[in-house]
Amino acid sequence: MNNKPKRPDRCAQTNPIIWLILIAVIAAVALSAGLIFLRRESSKVPVKAARPHRTDAIAAKVKKMSTEEKVGQLFVVTPDQLTGLTTVTAGDTTRDRVKQYQPGGLIYFDDNLKDPAQTKKLLADTKQIYADLGLPTPFLAVDEEGGEVARVAHNRAFGVQNVGDMRDVGATGDPAKATAVGNTLGTYLSDLGFNLDFAPDADVLTNPANKIVARRSFGTDAELVKQMSAAEAKALSAHGVIPCLKHFPGHGATTGDTHAGTAATDKTLDQLMQAELVPFNNVNAYAPMIMAGHIATPSITGDDTPACLSKQMVTDVLRGRLNYKGVVITDSLQMGAVTQSTDSGQAAVAAIEAGCDLLLMPKDFPAARSAVLTAVQNGTISEKRLNASVTRILKCKAKLNKTAGLK
Template sequence: MASTRLQELQQQVGQLMIVGFDGTEMSARVRTLLATIQPAGTIFFKRNVATAEQTWKLNYEAQAAVSTPLFRCVDLEGGTVDRLRDAVAPAPSLSNVAATGSKKVMRRFARTLAAEARALGFNTDFAPVFDLRTVESVKVLAGRTIAADPKHIIELAREFLKGFKDENVLGCGKHFPGLGAGAVDSHYELPTISKPWKALWEEDLLPYRKLKDEIAFAMVAHCVYPNATKEKAPASISRFWMTDILRKKIGFKHLICSDDMEMKGVQKAVSIEEACIQAVRGGADLFLVCNNESLVWRCFHAVLREAERDKSFAKQIAAASRRVFEFKKRSRAVRAKFNPAPTLRTVDKLRRTIWELTEEVRYSSPNPERAL
């Protein structure tokens, strides 16, 4: 009975993890990691991508190692955050597309990204960015944002998400509750944003409030908001932000996920193992460990040990894993079969589509870096 309970806990903890790994081919080491942890999802970076066919094959083999459907994830925003640019072609940035002011172009942009992702074996793209475009954020986020006005963000992000839906790819709003006033990069430091609660609610949080039913995931930032809450913890491990605000006050019913727990921002506050535990305690359904395989193992075992030690925490694990499992059962994007492996003709067609879109954006938008 004890071993059965442990096995059940292991499966539940795995369903809270989206993991990264090294290499462009499926190794015995990675296959063992995936088969043992049985994660909710995988995420690929440039280190995993050489060609379109190779990327598709790696996605296919990762799925074969796991018994439940994976969120097969990628950060494909266009511009500087484009993991597939060398395998297919570089896409324009979100800011450049938004600068056209065209909802039609934005939807076509999203469809193009989603078709590219789906062709290479992905079903989840952690995009678009909901953060406000400000003098502070442009230094860190550059061309990743849509606009300074949250109403304009909502208008264009809604079209973006429609484009993803057209191509059967899941989208994600990020970085909740907002990095628009952040002047440092949470990959390296823990940002502090001093906006008061009322301003955050009316500006940064407005896209989440209005688009809560249209995003599959809300990704939570490693950032502190001292003038909005007395809590000193980053939002990514905060019950106030994830449960009290996002889940209850805003009414978000889909999946809450942390940003990558290997980022230095959150590790300025707590260890990576403690960050994963606190994220779940705070209300996250999923946490990301994106780079170091040894850290994937460490985080898995840390959360598992805490669930064995603390029955109330084990109940949280069980509830979150049920939400993930039920979401996957309902999701057409997750249930869909793989596209056929991409051929040279498939890749050429994608490249042509991206090139045509890039040219349209180039000739119809000002330089967004100068158009704050």
């Protein structure tokens, strides 16, 4: 045990006044630093205030557009429908017609596409015409599924691989094969200047007698078709090419050819939900566009109205039951299933009323555009309804690049 007397604690001997002074100094320094920090922070401009959300920018763009400009955005037509000629170049005539009608996009076929150099110039010049006129970036579209539907690959001058029938791709049961298809298509289409491909075919082949999509479909298994079409769509998107799933509500259960006339399925909605509609359900994450076909569904609608002209099918089923938020485009409005019972103007208005956003190739484009414009002006199609479609279209175009549609 240590019995030495304890030394006095030096801290205890310190004058309390000194402690008070030290505490005051520390507090003053801390307060000063805090005020400087707050002043610096308050001088910063919030990021969100400096960079408005893209949705707000699109809304502002739509608000500034004239009714004529908005109506123009609803149409995707061939360049020949604009010029009245087989179009292989985009010059003064194309410029004049684009300025007059302001279509939202153009679709190109075999006669428009001669070789890589000509096609690249045609598409680049067309895109520049839109830019010079201050119009939103156009959809530059093509039907390039592979196999029997290949506007580019069928032409040997392009020297690209035809990816073959999706029936054979689906038979592998491997979605990676569909990804490879999307990568191949996306590579050569984007290189040429296309930004929209009407592919993949998401039809489920439930009717063995169907000859229209037999080779174009990934197969008979609805879940596999969904996996395959999703894989191809994602790959196309990765190359800057917008994919378009088709043909809602499913061509695989039919036997008729909508190019010539009516094609119908007698299935009920519940039955379609078990197969044909599976590839179109819950696809917002990877399908910015869906093509509504001309398939009639009398067990659902009670008549032979083509799906793309039926509000019950587009609005109630596709947008309602399947919760689809993207752009809906009609199949070609020149096809017999439409033209046998209605004219171009009536079909165009009916498709918008049904819930479609884009009108593909009406037989008489000027008449169809005039009919939609008149319908908006007289209130048959409300301004709110028109704005909803134009907003979806510009959002889709905004996926192409940061400024698409927002000039």
